[in-house]
Structures are given as structure tokens and as C-alpha cells.
Amino acid sequence: MVGVRSTGGLPSLPSPGVEFRGDFLARIGAFATQLAAAREREEVARRRTLEGDGQEFVGYRPYRPGEDLRRFDWDLLARLDRSYVRVHRSEAREDWWIAVDASASMGVGAPGKLQSAAEAAAASIAVGLRLGARITLVLGGGGEQGHPVHLTRTADLGRALAALGSVRAGGQGGLEGLVSHHRHRASARECGRLILLGDFLDVDPADVLRLLGGRRRMHLGQVLAPEEWDPTLGNRADPGAADFVDPESAARGRVGADARRGLELYEQSLDAFIARWSDLAAAHGISHRAWSSADAFERFLPDLLR
Template sequence: MRFEARSGRATPSEDATGVRFTPAFRRRLESFTTRLELLRRRREGAGNTTLAGGGQEWIDLRPYRDGDDLRDLDWSLLARSDRPFVRVHRREAAERWAICVDTSASMGVGMPGKLQCAAEVAAAWLSVGLRSGAEIELLWLESGTVRARRFVRGTELSDGLNVLESLRAGGERGAAALLAEPRLAECGRHVVLGDLLDLEPRQLLAWRHRVQDVVVGQWLAQREWGRGLSGARRWRDPETGDEFEVRTDGAVLVRYEEELARLLERWRTVCGRHRVRFGCFEAGLPFEDAAHELFGI
């Protein structure tokens, strides 16, 4: 699942490890956000739940930050631990979204790269979230370290797009490392975007009991679906650089496709059972199609 077929040396124009948002994409993003905003308003007018959620049920604790309402301070915990914590209400958590973008080396496989596709959908979530009043925590990996950037105003969308354009596919750590980040506990919606090659469904659901909404988008390159791989091929693990040659035809391809089908079915089954919105897409699919499915519209 982690390997890519190589038929020759890539040219600079074929580099799929980065992200680029063209002016045409930015116009499409604005159009998509506007359409979704209109749909959200119609649903709210009909009495349905907003994109950012609602409710005042207390669901968690987080460290005190300057400006927090002292009425939410847990005084008993302060007395026991000498550290200030405030209660997180369901509405507050729901209005904080975590968008986790996998930047492991395998995300640079194929053309267009999977990272480009995931970043485009991340841009859609960022744009829609900021317009609906959510506070967005964008998380990614850089040199093996989890990085994060918080966005709270609609005017910060351009900054968010710049951050997404700075991402590069590289390293062995992926979505699993992002989901282990403690700050996710403060967010009521988790949006996980990547190829999920280092992740099992049970890891994804570690926070599910206290998260209002989990959304998962998975991208596979065309070759990872088993297409166009017959015959002798030289394969390379993008995360270690190891290369070897193997024939990928006949029984080998059949077994690969069967294993892939079982893996995707496991994701669909587990996510369906736990009310996690899940979509698996081929890299190159227009971002609007993937975003519509992941937004559930």
C-alpha cells in the first residue's frame, strides 16, 4: 500500500510533493463557500443544526487561557492541582475545528499528488469554517514535528491558504502522529485528510467519545487502485527510499485488489458504526466533489 511504481526519473514539472493554489482554484473555492453558506442558512432557517454545532453541555476540561470566563473555572481542580482549568461546553468545542493534513512522503505519490488534493479540501473546510464563525486549528507535520496554526477570523483565510501552500510531502510520520496531538481534545470537530496508510480505524476513534463530529477523507493515487500496473515494475517506498523490482500482474494484482477492498470496507464499516463521515477518493477528483461528500451535502 505504501509503494509507488517508477517508470523513470521525474522531471521538476512532475513534482507532486507540494501544493499550489491557482487563481482559478481560488475562484472555485469562493464559489463553493458561497453556495455552502446559502445552504447552511436555509437549513438553519428550517431549524436544523448549524455547521458549528450547538448546546451548552459540559464535556471536557482544558488549561485556562487569558480572557476566559472565570465562571467556567473548575475551582475544585484548582485547589487540588494548583493549576487552573476551565470547563469546555459542547457548543464551545463544536465551534473549534481541527483540520489535520497528512504530509507524509506517501502523500506525494501520483499526479496530481495526494497532498494537493487533500490541501484543496482542507482549504474548503477552512473557508467554510471561518465564514460560519468557527475557530480553526490547522495541524500538519514538518520535519517529523507536529505544527499548528490557529485561525479565528474570516480575513485570515488568505493566511491559511498560504500555510497550506507551504506544505511538503516528506517523512514517515503521518495521520497517526497528528491524532496523538493533545490539543485535539479542545476541538469538537476533527477533519482528517490523507491517505491513512499509517492509521487504523481504532486510532482514529480514540477521541470519538468526546468529539461531536469526525470527518475522514482518504485519497489514493491511480496506481494505488491497481490500475496500469501489469508487467515488471520497479517500486519505491516513498518514505524510506528503498527500491526493488517485482512483476505486478496476474495473481499478484488480484491479491492486491482484494486486500485493498477489505481495507476500504473495514474503514467504511467502522466509520459507519461510529457515525464518522468517511469518503475515499481517487487523486485528481475535483475538490468540490470530495468536499460535498465530506460535508454531507
């Protein structure tokens, strides 16, 4: 990925774009199969314990290795000599709303935060489509809020990847622009599951909480770059030689004359920031995970989507 040359004294963004590698489709396919199977097992168990919360049978599909054998249809195997599993759908079909922050701050890091958020969004979409959810994907950043992308079938995964692959980090606002915009907020409120992916640096928690209501579930995926977790990366010996600049607000910060003290204060502020979101999520039954953009989505996404 080519860094964006900044103007007006802002530094260039090291990772402004998104690029899906050749094996990415296979990765999200395997991930979706595994996670959808786990989700179906959980729902079958819940249906057995909670009367009326079961799932309706919608048909058959070919069996994939690794799937729950309790869904395997032995009669069809005997009659057709082919492997099929029974497919159920929740009585209330689920609608997912997935928002990805694409503001300038998401272009930070190597690999970039936007890359990591886009991969997490694509994997989430694959899982949702596998579970039969209707998905609305919105990308926020660059001063303009993109048009929603509606996805209903597994075959729509290609469109989702195209939309995610074309996004570039830039501008201000990002998630805040999405959650505070009335049109997007209305769209989100129609969905049962909201997945917000970004760094949450400029998001007002109140705007996020306003999206809650009913039995709506919310997942907050908070991604930070390795350099944001540890600003001395790449220059441990002289962290004071760097002039850290917020790519959105152009605010500048330095370690200071006492580097150790300066880094301690930074770490405390960062921990407090993460804890604030984590506490907020816990208090409102929201799933929250924070990770480094260097982490693979398989590592953190199962917890986030649980």
C-alpha cells in the same frame, strides 16, 4: 511541481509540493458560499424542529447571489435600499480541527495526494470561516509536527493558504503522528468538529477513535493517487516492468509473474483497506469519503463535510 530525488534507493516523488492555481480562491469562495448556505438552511430547519437548538442573531452582512432568501432582511432593503442578510451563530460557537497528512506517501500521484488534501483542507477552512467557526490547522509529516495555525476570521484564509502552500511531502508518520501526539490530541479534543485528510495508510484506527467523545463530529477524508487505484496506469501493457516502492517504509512490491493474478490480489487488498476505514467510520458515526487525487474537491467534499 518538481519531483524529489530520493536517496537510499527510494524513487523520486512525482508531486511533493502544493501549488494553488489562479482560480483556486474563486473556487473555494463559491464552494464556501454554496456549502455555508446549505448548512444554514439545515440548521434553520433543525432549530424549528428541535427547541433550544436554535441560533442567535449576530448581525447583518451584504447579500451574496445564491444565498437563502429566507435570511434576507426586507426591512433594511426598504430603509437603506441595500441588500443584507441576517447572520446567526450557533449558541455554542463551533471549533474545527483540520489535520493534513504531509508524509512522503502523500507526494505520490499526478496530481499528488498532498495537493488534493491541501485543496480539500483550504475549501473546508473557507466553509468553516464562513460559518463563523474557529479553526486549528495542523500539518503532519517530515518527521516534525508543524505548529498549529489558528484561524478565526474570513481574512485568515490567506494565512491558511500560505501554510498549506508551503508544505512538502516527506518523512514518515503523518496523520498517525498528529493523532497520537498528546499535544495535538488535547487540542483536537477541545474542538467540536475534526477533519482528518490523508491516505490513512499508516494510521492506527484506535488512535483515531480515541479522539471521539461527547458530541464531537469527525470527518475522515481518504485520498489515494490514480496510480494507487490502478497501478497499471501509464504502463498497462507491462505492469511487471515496475518495481513499486513505498516512499516511507521503502517496502517493495511487484505485480509478479502472473500479472492478472497479482493485480487481482492488489485490488482485493486495497478494497479491504478502504472498507476497513469505511466500516469503522459507519460504526462510530464518522463521515468517511475516499477519492482519487485527480478528483476536484467540489465533487467529494460536500459529502465529506455533511
